[in-house]
Amino acid sequence: MRTSTRTSTRIASVLTGLTLALGGAALAAPAAHADVSACINAVERELRGGEAPESIRTACSAGVSGYHDQCVSGLTKGGVTDGTAVSACRVAPN
Secondary structure, three states: OHHHHHHHHHHHHHHHHHHHHHHHHHHHHHHHOOOHHHHHHHHHHHOOOOOOOHHHHHHHHHHHOOOHHHHHHHHHHOOOOHHHHHHHHHHOOO
């Protein structure tokens, strides 16, 4: 009976560990993909509801690809303030 208790405890521990590991992976997974929408949404908030033009979408796409400087310069050329451009490009590859 003593062996059975240890086995049950081990199984419970393993299952708990798996649950925590898989739950943590599920929470981290959405943040791991690139997000053009988050970049565009940050810019559109500054534009006060106006839809972002194609130049903004292109700049955000550069940010998703990891070209942060190109993203920022593209957004500022499109009339976005420097602070918003930096913030928007920072969320793009997340």
